[in-house]
Amino acid sequence: MTATIKDVAREARVSVASVSRALNGTGGVTPATAQRVREAAARLRYVPHSAARSLITRRTHAVGALMPDLHGEFFSELIRGIDLEARSHGLHLLVSSSHNGTEDAAAALRAMQGRVDGIVILSSPRVDAEFLKANLPDGLPAVLLNSDVRAGAVVLNIDNFAGTYAMVRHLVGLGHSRIAFISGPKDNFDAQQREAGFRAAMGELVPKAPLRIVAGDFGEASGYQAGLELLASKTRPEAVFAANDMMAVGCLQAFKEAGVDVPGEIALAGFDDIPIARYVTPPLSTVRVRIAELGKNAMDLLADLMDRPGLSAASVHTLGCDIVVRESCGANRGGAAASTSTSTTKKIRDPSNR
Amino acid sequence: MTATIKDVAREARVSVASVSRALNGTGGVTPATAQRVREAAARLRYVPHSAARSLITRRTHAVGALMPDLHGEFFSELIRGIDLEARSHGLHLLVSSSHNGTEDAAAALRAMQGRVDGIVILSSPRVDAEFLKANLPDGLPAVLLNSDVRAGAVVLNIDNFAGTYAMVRHLVGLGHSRIAFISGPKDNFDAQQREAGFRAAMGELVPKAPLRIVAGDFGEASGYQAGLELLASKTRPEAVFAANDMMAVGCLQAFKEAGVDVPGEIALAGFDDIPIARYVTPPLSTVRVRIAELGKNAMDLLADLMDRPGLSAASVHTLGCDIVVRESCGANRGGAAASTSTSTTKKIRDPSNR
DNA sequence: GAGCCGAACGTAAACGTTTTCACGAACGCT
DNA sequence: AGCGTTCGTGAAAACGTTTACGTTCGGCTC
Incomplete structure (x- = not known):
């Protein structure tokens, strides 16, 4: 059926060993014979049997x-x-x-x-x-x-930790200090790190601000619920940082339905930069992961x-992650240029330029 | 290093052939020995070398x-x-x-x-x-x-053809007859079929309506351009059907910026049902492909x-595809139930139930 | 009890490579 | 001129399976 190394050897009038050497570029073969072998192989449409090769090589590639x-x-x-x-x-x-x-x-x-x-x-x-x-x-x-x-x-x-940290820094730089966090599933590694980053940043950047963390599960519905909960609290946060974009989107929906202006009354940020993030209104500021x-x-x-x-x-x-600044956090009204905050975490200005 | 069939054979005190037969369930082996072989294999953590097997079997699985x-x-x-x-x-x-x-x-x-x-x-x-x-x-x-x-x-x-056809039927059923189409790349197979479906549907369902087709390339920007072009025309269409969702999103953006209400003034529909479709405002009616x-x-x-x-x-x-009815085509204001239009093409009511 | 048949099992060939080893030939050196 | 070294090449072993083919053996029929 399909050509084997023996066929090539016969066609090129050499031994199978030489065919192997010629085709694999292992040394020990004259340029002339190598050429002859290559031609014969091409003529026969020879392609080495990978299983046979793996068997002896112990490599599957x-x-x-x-x-x-x-x-x-x-x-x-x-x-x-x-x-x-x-x-x-x-x-x-x-x-x-x-x-x-x-x-x-x-x-x-x-x-x-x-x-x-x-x-x-x-x-x-x-x-x-x-x-x-x-x-x-x-x-x-x-x-x-x-x-x-x-x-x-x-x-x-x-670098979930640095990503969240940088976003908190950005929000703080915008003048917010009462920043609420919507966390992810307890058993999720990314969620844990993001929450840790948030806690650390808050503790170091705005140590006297109250720490408000409401539980979510990375799902849109939980973000919506969290949004309602935050609106119902006596002192509303100035900004909400969701541990992922889907929750931020759900939260945004809750705000919209309640007639709360984003970012006018409350700033909002997410994490992941899913494609949807730039298409919601207002476009969502978030932390981009270069997957x-x-x-x-x-x-x-x-x-x-x-x-x-x-x-x-x-x-x-x-x-590292990138902070991508859109409109939902309120920083992008003017035309401020982007700045780099960490060696691994860049800040990007992305005015929903679809 | 890793155990081979010979090791199992030795361990089970049979020949390699019997090991092979026992493990592969090919007949010709006593239940007792089969059991003994299985135990030996388990003991040695034996897993057959797939390359060796492929070599002789001519199957890679x-x-x-x-x-x-x-x-x-x-x-x-x-x-x-x-x-x-x-x-x-x-x-x-x-x-x-x-x-x-x-x-x-x-x-x-x-x-x-x-x-x-x-x-x-x-x-x-x-x-x-x-x-x-x-x-x-x-x-x-x-x-x-x-x-x-x-x-x-x-x-x-x-079934691009049936999908577009069904969506046109739906739009026509909503009372629209001047339906414009934003086409995809000329060399793209899906785009060709969708355009063909559109032409056929228009020809058969609203034969006296003018056929308006503006060129796009499946990109968001081209949808935006097409939107502008359609707005500039002397008789605006009652509905716009984009050959894919990204173009519909671009088109929607153009309409928004021009202050044109969707679906009030112009209805809009897309194709693909990308995740973004349900998150734009208004949520986009589209044709879902169950990928x-x-x-x-x-x-x-x-x-x-x-x-x-x-x-x-x-x-x-x-x-077949599904028609998913959201708000952008204007059909979803009330609470009309969904109906099935074709054996392969179902119509779904999906009121952006995030 | 001789013959036979089928089931269980073992032996060995085969699958298509790579690689070690041996064997010449050619070459440079003393 | 003889010798050692290098280099190109071929023969054959090895990789770990499956399977065709024997061989043995127990039980069955006459």
Whole structure:
């Protein structure tokens, strides 16, 4: 059926060994014969059998991406970043997404055993340290994304802390001090870090302001509820900072229905910069996460790890966020230029320029 | 290092053949020995080497997904649908996205050679019939998505034609007859079909109405421009139907800036039902494409094809769309119930119930 | 009790590569 | 001129499975 290395060898009148050497660019072959082999291979449309190669090489030239069941932009951008970088490393990408339970993820992990040379794992609350210890085939290079596992692994995190901190600084710079926070799910790693960043920033920047935190779950409805709750309180906040954009959007809706002007009466900010953020009215100020870059960096870390011998150096890396200033926080009325606040966290002016 | 079938054989005191038979459920082995083998395998944490298996079996138990460089919801939902269904078939998913040029896609196609048992290809303008004939390894089962290739392939398309037709019917039912259309890129297959559906619907439902079509490119800016152009015309349309949501959003922005009330003065509709659609004001009526289902169906077709011997029956399938009625078309003021218009195309009432 | 048949199991070949090793030939050196 | 070294090449082993083919053995029929 399909041509094999023997066919090429016969066609080029050399041994299979020479064909292998010529095609792989391993030395030890004359330019002339290399050329002859290449021609023969092209003539026969020869493409090496990857399984046979993997069998002896112990390398699959593929990496896996394991992620929980998530929709939308985050998923696609992450895959995009990983895929692009993987291809530039000559690697294939095996995707296994949409896992809910631990046993689901464990099965996927097992199934990837031997099919990939490394793996990028996007953590969910269920996928924690002991889960990985139990299910991750040891010796398999892995990079963990947004994980609180700190022991013996390579971890790459979004700098949620710095992001929230910078946004609080921005809001404070605008003159607000009574800033309320809508938090995310208790078991979510990003949510925890964002709340921590908020607490730290408030404590350091406006230490005498009251700390108001209302619970949310990253869903739009919980943001709406939080908005109602905040409106009902005796002293309304000057600004509301939601731990993600969906909640900010829900909160905005509550404000709108109550006839509260944003940002006139209350300023509003979110986190993530989902596409919707720039299309609500007023456009939402938020913290942008460069997700594709997160994927790219994860893939780079993984590639490094795979080149390394067995030595898997544990390390923690972070990827900075950008403050994107639109109208919902009230800073963008005039034409003030953007300024950089941190080395990793840039401030961007984005006047909903659709 | 890792346990091999020989180790299991030794541990279970049988031959490697029996191990293979026991673990694969091929007959010819006593329940007792099968049990013994399973225990030994579990004890050694044995997992069969997939490359070795593929080498002799000529099966990889993996399918590929080849897609152009696209962002956002469409990508993630499609992958999601494919992945879920692939896993339920016991197949792995090899993703290769973000291809721009033909040579890029050709390389990806070649690289997948031998790594997958079948492939799902999402067409882009560059990937046409002769490209596939030239680059698709023959004998490799393939399912084409949103493709105008009709010869010798299995094709699954969104029913753009019926979708646009149904939306026009809906607008006409609302009393509009001067309906303008903002078209998509000329070389885009979906855009072509949507325009064809619009022309057909207008010709049949309101034959005496003038046919107004202004050119767009699926981008938001082009929708904005089209909006301006329509406002400037001597007889303004009663309704505007954009070939996709992004253009409808741009158009809406133009109307807003001009102080034109939507849907009061002009009704507006889009196509795709991107997440943003429900968050603009007024929420956008549109045609929903069930993308995850598209992916699932594609995977099912592919699985069928792979089970088949060599006989690759060419066929064309379509997936219906849903009309989702929000406020931008003016139908949703009252509380009218939803009605079904076609067997494949349902009409949904969706009053922006965030 | 001889013959036979089918089931359970083992032996070994095969799948298509890479890589180690051996073998010449060519070459530069004393 | 002889020798050692390098270099290009080929033969063959190895990777871990599946499976075709024997072989054994127990139980059945006459």
